[in-house]
Amino acid sequence: xxxxxxxxxxxxxxxxxxxxxxxxxxxxxxxxxxxxxxxxxxxxxxxxxxxxxxxxxxxxxxxxxxxxxxxxxxxxxxxxxxxxxxxxxxxxxxxxxxxxxxxxxxxxxxxx
Amino acid sequence: xxxxxxxxxxxxxxxxxxxxxxxxxxxxxxxxxxxxxxxxxxxxxxxxxxxxxxxxxxxxxxxxxxxxxxxxxxxxxxxxxxxxxxxxxxxxxxxxxxxxxxxxxxxxxxxxxxxx
Numbered sequence: 001x002x003x004x005x006x007x008x009x010x011x012x013x014x015x016x017x018x019x020x021x022x023x024x025x026x027x028x029x030x031x032x033x034x035x036x037x038x039x040x041x042x043x044x045x046x047x048x049x050x051x052x053x054x055x056x057x058x059x060x061x062x063x064x065x066x067x068x069x070x071x072x073x074x075x076x077x078x079x080x081x082x083x084x085x086x087x088x089x090x091x092x093x094x095x096x097x098x099x100x101x102x103x104x105x106x107x108x109x110x111x112x
Numbered sequence: 113x114x115x116x117x118x119x120x121x122x123x124x125x126x127x128x129x130x131x132x133x134x135x136x137x138x139x140x141x142x143x144x145x146x147x148x149x150x151x152x153x154x155x156x157x158x159x160x161x162x163x164x165x166x167x168x169x170x171x172x173x174x175x176x177x178x179x180x181x182x183x184x185x186x187x188x189x190x191x192x193x194x195x196x197x198x199x200x201x202x203x204x205x206x207x208x209x210x211x212x213x214x215x216x217x218x219x220x221x222x223x224x225x226x227x228x
Contacts, residue, residue, distance in 0.1 A: 006154075034216065043116075043203050043219030044155065089154050097168055098143060098207055100217070102154030 003027050004092050006103025014111050019077040021106045023090035026071065030092035034100070035064065035075050038087045047088070048075070080110045116220035118204050124226045125194055132190045133223045137206030144187050145217065146179055147203040148172065155203055161187060162209065194227045201225075 006023045013019045023033075032051055036044035050057045050064040050073065057064045063076040077084055090103040117136040125131050137144045143162050147155035158177070159169045163184035173179075176194075181187040191198055201224050205217040 004154075036219075041221070043205070043221045045219065046216050049216065091154075097160060098209065098217075099145070099157050099160060099168065100147075100155075101157070105152070105154050 003101045004090060004103040006090050006106060008106060009104065010107040010109070012109045012111060013080045015080060015082060017080050017110075019075075019080050019084070019108050019110070021075045021088055021090070021108075022072065023074065023103050024070075024072045025092050027092070027094070027101075028071070029094045030101075031095050032093040033064070033066065033073050034091050034093070035062075036089045036091060036102075038089065038105075044089060077108070080108075082110045082112050084108060085110045116204055116206050116218050118202075118220040118223050120223055121221065122224050122226075124228060127196060127227055128193055130190065130192045131194055131225065132188055133202055133204075133225075135187045135189070135204030135220060136185075137187070137204070138218055139185075141206035141208045141218070142184065143207045143209055144181055145205045145207075146187070146189050147205065147219075149201040149203055149222070150199075158189075191225075194225075196227045199225055199227045 004025050034049035035047045037047045038044045048059045048062045052068050061078045066073040087105045087107045089105050091100040119134045145160040146158040149155040161181040176192045179189045201222040203222045205219040207217045
């Protein structure tokens, strides 16, 4: 059972463009929604995270939008740069145990 | 101490052999997690420890898998009688928990296992 669904699987964006990745979840007990960035051969690194009592969070060029009623959240990467080319994972957590459930990932390629 | 360390980075083994991986978490972190990531997929939870106690195991963790965290410091993950389906990246992460507050994870770079 896939509790966090992520789309698209891949996307190509021009330098300076906006990358948008969407995730949907089913478990209403999730209370924390992080996004991770992963480069080949490396472990995932925390990018930005949001809690369900907030509808938007922005850190630099990265913004999370959260829609609690629709059980959806998304990552926007503004002014995309070639260095942003990586795989991005959304995740969700139930507080007890701090265990993460990950989406399937989105491979982002930023063309110069 | 600059992060979570995993050893080895790569392991190639023949089917049926046993393998053991090591994870050294960030020293002040009391929680340690193991995840498995197959190619093109997100990480999947395997198990986690709070200090030396193993508090949860996924159904993905068959009887051939065992994890330990003696003395609440480093952890080992052993796979017995490896199968080709065990080929994956094994990721370790650590976090701290203060009272009822949980803090974000730091992942290691993983151990890539190839079973031939």
